[in-house]
Amino acid sequence: MGRARLLTLLAAVTCCTASYATDWSALERYQQTISRAEFEGLLAGVYCPSAALTNYLTFGTNSVTVFSSPERTDALFTLRFSSAASSPISHSPWSLKRIALDPGHIGGEWARMEERFFQRGKDRPVQEAVLTLTAARLLKARLEAAGAEVFLTKDNFQPVTDKRPEDFRAQAEQETPLIRFDTFPPLDREAARADAVRKRAEILFYRSSEIAARAKLLNEEIKPDLTICLHVNAVEWDECQSLVDDNRLVVFVHGDYLASELKDDDQKLRLFSKLLDRSHPVEQAVAEAVATAMASATKLPPVEYGPAGGAIHVGDNPYVFARNLAANRLVNGPVVFLEPYYMNNRVVYERIQLGDYEGTRDVNGTPMKSIFREYADSVADGLEKLIVPRGKP
Numbered sequence: 001m002g003r004a005r006l007l008t009l010l011a012a013v014t015c016c017t018a019s020y021a022t023d024w025s026a027l028e029r030y031q032q033t034i035s036r037a038e039f040e041g042l043l044a045g046v047y048c049p050s051a052a053l054t055n056y057l058t059f060g061t062n063s064v065t066v067f068s069s070p071e072r073t074d075a076l077f078t079l080r081f082s083s084a085a086s087s088p089i090s091h092s093p094w095s096l097k098r099i100a101l102d103p104g105h106i107g108g109e110w111a112r113m114e115e116r117f118f119q120r121g122k123d124r125p126v127q128e129a130v131l132t133l134t135a136a137r138l139l140k141a142r143l144e145a146a147g148a149e150v151f152l153t154k155d156n157f158q159p160v161t162d163k164r165p166e167d168f169r170a171q172a173e174q175e176t177p178l179i180r181f182d183t184f185p186p187l188d189r190e191a192a193r194a195d196a197v198r199k200r201a202e203i204l205f206y207r208s209s210e211i212a213a214r215a216k217l218l219n220e221e222i223k224p225d226l227t228i229c230l231h232v233n234a235v236e237w238d239e240c241q242s243l244v245d246d247n248r249l250v251v252f253v254h255g256d257y258l259a260s261e262l263k264d265d266d267q268k269l270r271l272f273s274k275l276l277d278r279s280h281p282v283e284q285a286v287a288e289a290v291a292t293a294m295a296s297a298t299k300l301p302p303v304e305y306g307p308a309g310g311a312i313h314v315g316d317n318p319y320v321f322a323r324n325l326a327a328n329r330l331v332n333g334p335v336v337f338l339e340p341y342y343m344n345n346r347v348v349y350e351r352i353q354l355g356d357y358e359g360t361r362d363v364n365g366t367p368m369k370s371i372f373r374e375y376a377d378s379v380a381d382g383l384e385k386l387i388v389p390r391g392k393p
């Protein structure tokens with residue numbers, strides 16, 4: 001997108017502050033469960049199309065060793081391949097009985113801090129967390145009616161993490177070097193740094209810590225067959241906060257690790273873990289089914305990413321991209337991340353102002369469903385045929 005930087009960029013956390021239950025030894029159970037051809041296919045097609053990971057890999061006769069640095073003196077893990085051309089695990093049937101819905105952002109008193117809040121004049125304020133929670137509640141009811149067991153990571157406007165910005169004060173101080181403000185006069189430097197430290201501590205709270213806490217809840221308690229992250233997109237405002245005509249849809253699966261991200265051993269571990277647990281075939285099938293249903297209901301065109309966009313197109317569906325987001329990296333198993341609509345598109349904005357309602361209402365002369373029901377119903381329409389009803393094996 002030429003003029004607009006999508007707000008999803010904010011979700012692309014590159015450093016993870018929490019420690020995760022898995023370490024490399026947890027991957028031992030995947031020994032001889034994947035052929036070299038399948039491993040290389042998933043790496044090149046989904047997880048690392050840039051081939052940046054190959055700088056850290058050495059292939060043996062029937063194994064691959066991953067190293068911490070490109071010098072390859074510090075081995076982290078060796079995976080032995082299966083001899084079969086294709087291993088049984090990649091063809092094992094999957095079911096979607098337990099579905100977790102993750103409504104994006106905290107909202108409420110935190111919405112302005114998260115920069116997921118705007119208000120025009122005396123209109124109803126727009127908080128992304130209100131939109132995603134409204135859609136998640138409607139979607140939960142639809143999926144339960146279709147026979148799934150559905151869990152929400154949150155059902156209010158409080159953080160899932162028990163940390164708060166002040167808990168990250170010392171870390172923020174450390175991560176905000178004074179040198180950044182060297183060109184400022186001394187008093188300005190002091191003021192600018194204080195503001196930057198505050199912002200950094202807030203980001204460590206509402207982004208890193210909150211996403212890690214939700215991942216922990218999903219991985220250790222909910223343990224779903226599938227996680228759906230619900231978001232609503234936006235484009236950057238111009239100086240006058242004018243509403244825009246552009247309006248698009250994108251659906252993310254996990255993948256496309258960048259060279260800068262792969263310097264981090266935690267990211268290498270997550271790449272291996274996601275590749276070996278075979279999340280991808282499920283993510284791709286769900287993403288394509290949901291994208292097709294959402295595109296048909298919303299008539300939105302796909303988001304387009306340039307070569308440096310941090311997302312890469314995977315498969316034949318024009319709406320489905322692979323992207324390495326903290327929200328789909330830290331959560332085990334298949335995760336599909338939805339980002340329909342631009343909140344600051346003029347029609348979307350008008351529909352948000354109308355709130356949720358049954359039936360249709362007039363929007364600029366066109367009868368339209370509540371935008372929340374259009375969101376939830378289209379996701380449910382896409383998912384329904386993939387759901388195995390409760391009680392059935």
Ligand SMILES: [Zn+2]
Pocket residue numbers: 104105128231232
């Ligand atoms: Zn969002």
